[in-house]
Amino acid sequence: MELLSLLTPGPTGWGDELLIGLSMTLGLALATFPVSIMLSFLIHWARSSRRRPLRYLAQMHVSIFKSLPEILTLLIIYYQSQVVISWVADYAGLDSTLSISPFLAGLIALSLVISAYGSEVVRGALQAIGKGQVEAAQALGLSRFHCFWKVVLPQFWRHALPGLGNLWVILLKDTSLVSVIALSDLTHVAALAINTTREPFFFYLVIAAIYISLVIFSSWIQKRLERRAARGFVAGGRAHA
Amino acid sequence: MLDLWFDYKDLWLSGLKVTASLTLLAILLGFVLALPIGVARARNRGLSGVLAYGYVIFFRGMPLLVLLFLVYYGAGEFSRDLRSLGLWWFFRDAYYCGLLALVLNTAAYQAEIIRGSLNGIPSSIREANAALNLTRWTAFRRVLFPIAIARALPGLGNEFILLLKATSLLAIITIFDLMGQARFIFSETFDLRAYYVAALHYLVLVLVLEWLLRRIERRNAWAA
Amino acid sequence: PAAAETLRIGTEGAYAPFNFVTEDGSLKGFDVDIGNALCMQMQVECEWSTHEWGGIIPALNAKKFDVMVASMAITEKRQEKVRFSSPYYFNAMRFAALKELELDTATPASLEGMVIGTQSGSVAVTVLQEYFPENEIKLYPKLGEALLDMESGRLDLVLESKFSIGDWMADGTDCCAFVGEDFLMDGTIGAGIAMRLEDEKLQTRIDDALAAIIANGTYDDIRAKYFGFDIRSQPRMVSDLFEG
Amino acid sequence: MADTRAISIQALNKYYGSFHALKNVTLTVEKGERIVICGPSGSGKSTLIRCINGLEDHQSGSLTVDGVTLSDEAAVLRQVRARAGMVFQHFNLYPHLSVLDNCTLSPTCTLRLDKATARRQAMELLSRVGMVDHAGKFPSQLSGGQQQRAAIARSLCMMPDIMLFDEPTSALDPESIGEVLDVMTDLARDGMTMVCVTHEMGFARKAADRIVFMDAGQILEINTPEAFFATPETDRARTFINQVIGH
Amino acid sequence: MADTRAISIQALNKYYGSFHALKNVTLTVEKGERIVICGPSGSGKSTLIRCINGLEDHQSGSLTVDGVTLSDEAAVLRQVRARAGMVFQHFNLYPHLSVLDNCTLSPTCTLRLDKATARRQAMELLSRVGMVDHAGKFPSQLSGGQQQRAAIARSLCMMPDIMLFDEPTSALDPESIGEVLDVMTDLARDGMTMVCVTHEMGFARKAADRIVFMDAGQILEINTPEAFFATPETDRARTFINQVIGH
Numbered sequence A: 001m002e003l004l005s006l007l008t009p010g011p012t013g014w015g016d017e018l019l020i021g022l023s024m025t026l027g028l029a030l031a032t033f034p035v036s037i038m039l040s041f042l043i044h045w046a047r048s049s050r051r052r053p054l055r056y057l058a059q060m061h062v063s064i065f066k067s068l069p070e071i072l073t074l075l076i077i078y079y080q081s082q083v084v085i086s087w088v089a090d091y092a093g094l095d096s097t098l099s100i101s102p103f104l105a106g107l108i109a110l111s112l113v114i115s116a117y118g119s120e121v122v123r124g125a126l127q128a129i130g131k132g133q134v135e136a137a138q139a140l141g142l143s144r145f146h147c148f149w150k151v152v153l154p155q156f157w158r159h160a161l162p163g164l165g166n167l168w169v170i171l172l173k174d175t176s177l178v179s180v181i182a183l184s185d186l187t188h189v190a191a192l193a194i195n196t197t198r199e200p201f202f203f204y205l206v207i208a209a210i211y212i213s214l215v216i217f218s219s220w221i222q223k224r225l226e227r228r229a230a231r232g233f234v235a236g237g238r239a240h241a
Numbered sequence B: 001m002l003d004l005w006f007d008y009k010d011l012w013l014s015g016l017k018v019t020a021s022l023t024l025l026a027i028l029l030g031f032v033l034a035l036p037i038g039v040a041r042a043r044n045r046g047l048s049g050v051l052a053y054g055y056v057i058f059f060r061g062m063p064l065l066v067l068l069f070l071v072y073y074g075a076g077e078f079s080r081d082l083r084s085l086g087l088w089w090f091f092r093d094a095y096y097c098g099l100l101a102l103v104l105n106t107a108a109y110q111a112e113i114i115r116g117s118l119n120g121i122p123s124s125i126r127e128a129n130a131a132l133n134l135t136r137w138t139a140f141r142r143v144l145f146p147i148a149i150a151r152a153l154p155g156l157g158n159e160f161i162l163l164l165k166a167t168s169l170l171a172i173i174t175i176f177d178l179m180g181q182a183r184f185i186f187s188e189t190f191d192l193r194a195y196y197v198a199a200l201h202y203l204v205l206v207l208v209l210e211w212l213l214r215r216i217e218r219r220n221a222w223a224a
Numbered sequence C: 001p002a003a004a005e006t007l008r009i010g011t012e013g014a015y016a017p018f019n020f021v022t023e024d025g026s027l028k029g030f031d032v033d034i035g036n037a038l039c040m041q042m043q044v045e046c047e048w049s050t051h052e053w054g055g056i057i058p059a060l061n062a063k064k065f066d067v068m069v070a071s072m073a074i075t076e077k078r079q080e081k082v083r084f085s086s087p088y089y090f091n092a093m094r095f096a097a098l099k100e101l102e103l104d105t106a107t108p109a110s111l112e113g114m115v116i117g118t119q120s121g122s123v124a125v126t127v128l129q130e131y132f133p134e135n136e137i138k139l140y141p142k143l144g145e146a147l148l149d150m151e152s153g154r155l156d157l158v159l160e161s162k163f164s165i166g167d168w169m170a171d172g173t174d175c176c177a178f179v180g181e182d183f184l185m186d187g188t189i190g191a192g193i194a195m196r197l198e199d200e201k202l203q204t205r206i207d208d209a210l211a212a213i214i215a216n217g218t219y220d221d222i223r224a225k226y227f228g229f230d231i232r233s234q235p236r237m238v239s240d241l242f243e244g
Numbered sequence D, E: 001m002a003d004t005r006a007i008s009i010q011a012l013n014k015y016y017g018s019f020h021a022l023k024n025v026t027l028t029v030e031k032g033e034r035i036v037i038c039g040p041s042g043s044g045k046s047t048l049i050r051c052i053n054g055l056e057d058h059q060s061g062s063l064t065v066d067g068v069t070l071s072d073e074a075a076v077l078r079q080v081r082a083r084a085g086m087v088f089q090h091f092n093l094y095p096h097l098s099v100l101d102n103c104t105l106s107p108t109c110t111l112r113l114d115k116a117t118a119r120r121q122a123m124e125l126l127s128r129v130g131m132v133d134h135a136g137k138f139p140s141q142l143s144g145g146q147q148q149r150a151a152i153a154r155s156l157c158m159m160p161d162i163m164l165f166d167e168p169t170s171a172l173d174p175e176s177i178g179e180v181l182d183v184m185t186d187l188a189r190d191g192m193t194m195v196c197v198t199h200e201m202g203f204a205r206k207a208a209d210r211i212v213f214m215d216a217g218q219i220l221e222i223n224t225p226e227a228f229f230a231t232p233e234t235d236r237a238r239t240f241i242n243q244v245i246g247h
């Protein structure tokens, strides 16, 4: 009971700070996700491109960001990008107070990491659709645009949803890492709270519970989306082809 | 960058050792814990099924960073009780706490991979087991388990790489692994290259791990 | 009047009583009050931000903010990276130890075999490396975490700012007590306000403002809010203590 | 007790949920007899043959295999399955074991044969299906026809009295179909009791003693091959025959 | 310019990497002619038929479809594909679209028919293959035979002059095979130019004008059905015929 009073909102408790932290966490994840998906497509496209340098570059992106610990990527992006921006700003004689916020650094770093995995989700989903679908479209004379838009993409979501759902959960949890560059996300707020209250177990348990709820909620949404995307695919008795 | 490595050669090497040992131990202990949980998940019956499900939800749902803090500082808060239980020697040590968090975390993921590959074994194999009159134990030991592990290998391999990367978080609870050394060297020199040197180490470690995993996978000639 | 100039001040926010975040989410502490007083004196707007201690110097140089009021001790090494104002107080270090150890001195000999913690990136790290090379040293991202670990018994001692430790001990726990004298690291001139190397003019302005608030008594008023004693007289040097 | 019946099925009913998959099926198979079951897709052929060795349970009626009446007790199931070997449409070989190990696994684990005996016997049966040369290979290294022949050998290694086949050739290409049917014809000639679900009417004509025609979960007709093909009793069977051998 | 040739293939060579899949294949198909291609597995039948509408490129030789000579230009490919419809072994229906939408997608997008016209035409062709009742269903709700008939209707909706079939019945059960062959026989009777890869020798006998026998990437024999079945010229063809219709 005593502990719970620490969670009340307002000036005497940490409830409101935690809420702000939660919104920061969610905001970061929500902003990063679409960027990651677009980047994933781009990387997949580059990886299957006919141009060798493009292919190598994309392959390198995937290998590097799948190998580096996220926290290291984050720190490097955070510090290095600032240095780069300062150089550029100095060189171009621009306002030298341009700066990269922890939020933006987090967004960039997490997008890089998630898209490395995302490009494989894209590839897997496109493969699952099968060559036959594209061949049928070709044989029917559909243009590449129509083939992608009307045949591939509608089926893409169905195959990609499980993978994308996974990535979303990974992303959600990885946002906790931005606490180390002092973005006031959930985990960072908890650390500050513990600094004054000296109740680490309680606060980390609260944070854990919040994350677990978020993850459970996400998979619930994911299931619903999957069911929607599966309309028409569900075998009404027989599953041929 | 080479100079930064040689200037702090001993630190980097000891960090490398800590990272490698933590990863290997966590992989092994995690697998041992994951096996029964994964089997219970695949059976999905009775109390064991519920417990396994709860375990997986709990430890996959929370960020490792939070789990790490929870185990380390949480245990610190209960040091008196842990002392009277005779467990303090374990929780006192950041290395053990970190290892425990890693094992709890990776076991949840490995269990799901094992469950997936067990469930993914086509029913035709189970039918063959029945038609050939194999007992449940023989069927599990000689057929389902080897097939499941072989099918799980790629997934487990991925998880091992993720685990290797995850050890970097342990620096936050005072462990001088690669990342811990990098942070230390950075705080000494304010030289960003410290992180790049660490990154190179991780790249090499992942390459080595991938190579090892590929060698193991290649031993399954039959899966081709 | 034209829009007031804003001064972007960075601090850590996890170093009570100098700078910390309270449960209502606001930034408080001695550093914060001093910073605000300086702004008032210089007739500029203050804009505060918090940063992780380990990356605070790079953050300053990366222009995430312009002035750091974060109780940073002035050292030679740091002066290669940033420019410091004249010291605004002397942040002496002091060992705190578990009471159950019943220590009465803190020398390399008396601390043999003990585990000492401190905040990573602080001057205490250098002291420990130099004078206590045989001891196991653990580094924490935040001081609070080191102190928690001492309370739980994972650490035997913590070496850090006597003010910060004192503030923490005053706040309820009686696990630990100070041992030995307080001291400064050799070459430290006290805690300074930091800015980028190229901002020479800014340093003059800050130094002038600092002198002004000391002269007009604002400084002492703020000091009295947090400490019941003088914090601007210089303690002994560490070499004095352990080598002399 | 000189029972000459290998299999006796009495008024068997089987439901999948509310779907009535087998309706009052009654059938007796004598020892040494070769039965071919045919019928349109979904008529319950697989269901029937899987009931016979207890891969599916049934809801009413009785089923006796070699004098053992099926129930869902584990011991009874093992007795029945020891007597009736099964060959599946998709071979269901163990992918992680070589052909030889596929053949010796159950004999060593279940019949408790020693390794050497089991191997000797397996090699004999593998030579019978023309697979000795492939004994060391993994199933994935074999063609479909070879896999199916290995699966037949694996079943034979358990020394069954009865062999059940569920469309053993329908996943194969024309050339492989020939190989497998040859092996099956050979078995039939040796007097093995066989129940085969198959659409291979050439095989049925050549090897079957009786043909059982099923539709919609019922047995519509039981007849000798000659009679069945020449003068099918039901319209349904006539249509079916035309469709299967018409083109 | 009154060319009577629908397809003319001259000395066609096709490689997969270093594997020589088609070796100097030469074949002419007259307008209105029905050709059946057969041959053992891996002989290059699919490769040949896929080359004809440019799903595979070729390395040398020439290929002319309805007067258009194939190249890898997109415009040429579209012309050829507008003239030659293709039916696949695995139907390749769009799983996310109803049967009707499967049939109208390309006509509306490619031929720029308006929706109503496209639907009217699709319903007509669906009725021709006996699928009007299933127009609103998704492919997954249909049997294999129904799916294949829908796929044939989908191809016909593009108003092709030539229809190519790649083993359209080999993924089907016997009854479905009948359904689909009936539709194909019907098409043949109506004078559609057809090239079919199939093992259905009954259909070949009944509907084909000529049979092309391939082995190892080469055409070994081109003959009328009567001559092909009665007196095959090559040993390879004789073995093949025995295997496919022997049992």
Ligand SMILES: Nc1ncnc2c1ncn2[C@@H]1O[C@H](COP(=O)(O)OP(=O)(O)OP(=O)(O)O)[C@@H](O)[C@H]1O
Residues within 6 Å of the ligand: D016, D019, D021, D039, D040, D041, D042, D043, D044, D045, D046, D047, D048, E173
């Ligand atoms: N596990 C199951 N659950 C529900 N229904 C089933 C199941 N297995 C089979 N059925 C249904 O029972 C009926 C008979 O199936 P069965 O597999 O015995 O047919 P079959 O004669 O072997 O057909 P086929 O020639 O296609 O193999 C079918 O309608 C099928 O849909």
Ligand SMILES: Nc1ncnc2c1ncn2[C@@H]1O[C@H](COP(=O)(O)OP(=O)(O)OP(=O)(O)O)[C@@H](O)[C@H]1O
Residues within 6 Å of the ligand: E016, E017, E019, E021, E039, E040, E041, E042, E043, E044, E045, E046, E047, E048
């Ligand atoms: N994409 C490909 N890459 C490499 N080789 C291929 C490819 N497609 C086919 N082949 C090879 O080309 C040869 C001819 O293949 P094709 O599919 O044309 O045979 P087919 O006569 O249609 O056989 P089937 O009756 O099995 O369909 C085969 O040996 C096959 O392995």
Ligand SMILES: [Mg+2]
Residues within 6 Å of the ligand: D045, D046, D047, D167
């Ligand atoms: Mg069946």
Ligand SMILES: [Mg+2]
Residues within 6 Å of the ligand: E045, E046, E047, E166, E167
């Ligand atoms: Mg083919």
